[in-house]
Amino acid sequence: MRILYFAQARLAVGLSEEAFHTTESLSAEKLWHLLIHRHPALLPLQSACRLSKNSHFLQLGETFHPDDEVALLPPVSGG
Amino acid sequence: MRILYFAQARLAVGLSEEAFHTTESLSAEKLWHLLIHRHPALLPLQSACRLSKNSHFLQLGETFHPDDEVALLPPVSGG
Amino acid sequence: MKVFVRLSPDPITPLPDIADSTSGAVVTFSGVVRNVEQNQPITSLFYEAYHPMAETLIRDILRQLSLPYPCSSVEVLHRLGHIPIGETSLWIRVLAPHRAEAFSLLTHFLDRLKQDVPIWKTKPSP
Amino acid sequence: MKVFVRLSPDPITPLPDIADSTSGAVVTFSGVVRNVEQNQPITSLFYEAYHPMAETLIRDILRQLSLPYPCSSVEVLHRLGHIPIGETSLWIRVLAPHRAEAFSLLTHFLDRLKQDVPIWKTKPSP
Numbered sequence: 001m002r003i004l005y006f007a008q009a010r011l012a013v014g015l016s017e018e019a020f021h022t023t024e025s026l027s028a029e030k031l032w033h034l035l036i037h038r039h040p041a042l043l044p045l046q047s048a049c050r051l052s053k054n055s056h057f058l059q060l061g062e063t064f065h066p067d068d069e070v071a072l073l074p075p076v077s078g079g
Numbered sequence: 080m081r082i083l084y085f086a087q088a089r090l091a092v093g094l095s096e097e098a099f100h101t102t103e104s105l106s107a108e109k110l111w112h113l114l115i116h117r118h119p120a121l122l123p124l125q126s127a128c129r130l131s132k133n134s135h136f137l138q139l140g141e142t143f144h145p146d147d148e149v150a151l152l153p154p155v156s157g158g
Numbered sequence: 159m160k161v162f163v164r165l166s167p168d169p170i171t172p173l174p175d176i177a178d179s180t181s182g183a184v185v186t187f188s189g190v191v192r193n194v195e196q197n198q199p200i201t202s203l204f205y206e207a208y209h210p211m212a213e214t215l216i217r218d219i220l221r222q223l224s225l226p227y228p229c230s231s232v233e234v235l236h237r238l239g240h241i242p243i244g245e246t247s248l249w250i251r252v253l254a255p256h257r258a259e260a261f262s263l264l265t266h267f268l269d270r271l272k273q274d275v276p277i278w279k280t281k282p283s284p
Numbered sequence: 285m286k287v288f289v290r291l292s293p294d295p296i297t298p299l300p301d302i303a304d305s306t307s308g309a310v311v312t313f314s315g316v317v318r319n320v321e322q323n324q325p326i327t328s329l330f331y332e333a334y335h336p337m338a339e340t341l342i343r344d345i346l347r348q349l350s351l352p353y354p355c356s357s358v359e360v361l362h363r364l365g366h367i368p369i370g371e372t373s374l375w376i377r378v379l380a381p382h383r384a385e386a387f388s389l390l391t392h393f394l395d396r397l398k399q400d401v402p403i404w405k406t407k408p409s410p
Contacts, residue, residue: 004334006332006334006402006404007332007404007406008404008406010332011406052334052337052402055334055336055337055340056337071334071337071402073334073402074404076398076399076400076401076402076403076404077398077403077404077405078331078333078338078362078374078397078398078401078402078403078404078405079315079373079374079394079397079398079403083208085206085208085276085278086206086278086280087278087280089206090280131208131211131276134208134210134211134214135211150208150211150276152208152276153278155272155273155274155275155276155277155278156272156277156278156279157205157207157212157236157248157271157272157275157276157277157278157279158189158236158247158248158268158271158272158277177370178316178370179316179317179318179319179369179370180318180319180320181316181318182315182316182317182318183313183314183315183316184312184313184314184316185311185312185313185314186310186311186312186313186314187309187310187311187312187383188309188310188311188312189308189309189383190304190305190307190308190309190310191305191308192305192306192307192308192381193305193306194306243305244303244304244305255318257313257315257394261387261390261391264387265387268383
């Protein structure tokens, strides 16, 4: 799985992307748990961030698969 | 008094302005009466036209004086 | 609020950019003569204005609207005379700190312009 | 509705005029980097985007908005990277037969952009 970090998530982690190896599918809750374990600075961002899967907002109940591209999307502020 | 005709009023009368001699003050009703007498083609425009006095919309109860500039203002359509 | 108003028979060319790092939003409106008017094909429109009154009213309306919608600058160019289709009859630019005031002032101004300001368009006589 | 979208680090220059005598209204919005951000003086902002998703979402939102607000053309340029104050971060132009659709589509699009499209501005680290 490839994880992309943007804006405050990028600043918290210090990376804009990284590989995340998993052989099984993961729920959003499980993925957050694992990412926060690796990067504790993500904890305060969890409630505000949305997740995307392969360039689409994650739908309720959808899970992540080992080959997915996942992005942590803090509240947007374009324009 | 100087009378200015715009848009449909100008087309009805065939003039964009004319002098109108009066020695007394006139109410809006009296002025309309005299103008329609002179230019019967103005009659169908009376209900839709506003009047101005010296570049301001005529206020309720205001009268026209012999030196005023009066304009017949059909419904506007700028822009 | 800076206000600039020009009614003129000259073709409209947009005014130069304004350098203003306090204004986060610039909204521009151009009104263009369409190829139809009241469902009839046309080739041009004729615009006339009661010139001093129109300019005075435009300034009055903008002054009133600047109270609820404070903007930093409004420029209004209205072309008069015969205007061929595809050419600009009206150009307005509003600068404001934030977009909400700019859009509100501009749309309210257009409503008032088309309701009260003594400017008329007529089809040229054939 | 014709749609053109470009996200790019290049400075924004307005696109050339579109000749279209069926569109009576052209509304342009420019978002400019202000000299303050959240009440702090700044000299530039850093914009980043999740590029393919941002462009896809912009197109999806415009397609949805074109149903209630049919316009003839929408062009969206968003600059990314470091943008100094006074320079344009966002430029949008909408053409429509009448002004009401153009303003409605544009203001709704801006609301959606600032709510859903994965583009972020951050203050550069000192």
